[in-house]
Amino acid sequence: MDGSDATASVPLFKKTSSIFVIFAISCLKSVCFLRPSVSMRSVHGPVFNHDDDANGYDADVRNEKDPIRAGYHDVLAWVISEARIDTSSRVLELGSGTGNLSCLLHGCGELVSVDLSERMEAIARSKLGHIPNRRFIKTDILEVFDYESAPFDSVISTYAIHHLTDNEKCLLFAKVFANLAPGGRAVFGDLMLRNQGEKASKIQEYLTKGDAKTAQAIKEEFFWSIDTAVRCLIELGFQVETKRFSDLSWGVVARK
């Protein structure tokens, strides 16, 4: 050795291919070992966790003069009737909150309820003694299928899915489709608008009426765009029906 850099004598193509092999191995490692741990939870879950709203929530939803709450009780009753749940049904409820929806269930084979909020769940638990075969999972709506094995006969949800972005909604629908039994139903009641055009005009309409709170909710939360959601559901293979309950509340039945 004459003290010069030994690597300098290695031909350039050999150096390049060694670097490529090292790069390829590290990429493979990321794909094989890191990807499964990439989180699928919703981006805004922590913001829409209702822990801070739990105490006033049930009084709040009784005020149907509020455009956000108009139709609330009819929507819940409709979701339960459209879900066709019987005493053997395995049911998944997404964003169970204070349990107002499952309160309307007369019985089922098993109810799995999911929410991020422990305080909402504490209120739900106190109201749901009549459903002994209920289990609660504190997790993100998008992650529940990592913990629960299919199939479910019904998936039900009210006023929770509008906390997911449109892309997240479509991802959720795919997971729901994969985890529903053939003939199973997913029934949703939520804050929805026909399309982005109606969203823009409703924001303007509520601002003109002096209702900045409702306009802001439409602007900042992810009220469903029915056209986008229905397109996604149909592409997945669902048969879909919609029903309007108030200015901002709609129901969607998706049959597998």
Ligand SMILES: C[S@@+](CC[C@H](N)C(=O)[O-])C[C@H]1O[C@@H](n2cnc3c(N)ncnc32)[C@H](O)[C@@H]1O
């Ligand atoms: C407006 S409340 C609706 C509660 C109930 N379903 C009802 O109809 O009254 C929305 C619920 O969804 C929960 N939530 C919001 N985003 C969530 C997410 N990404 N994963 C799980 N729960 C979520 C909130 O904590 C809250 O309890």
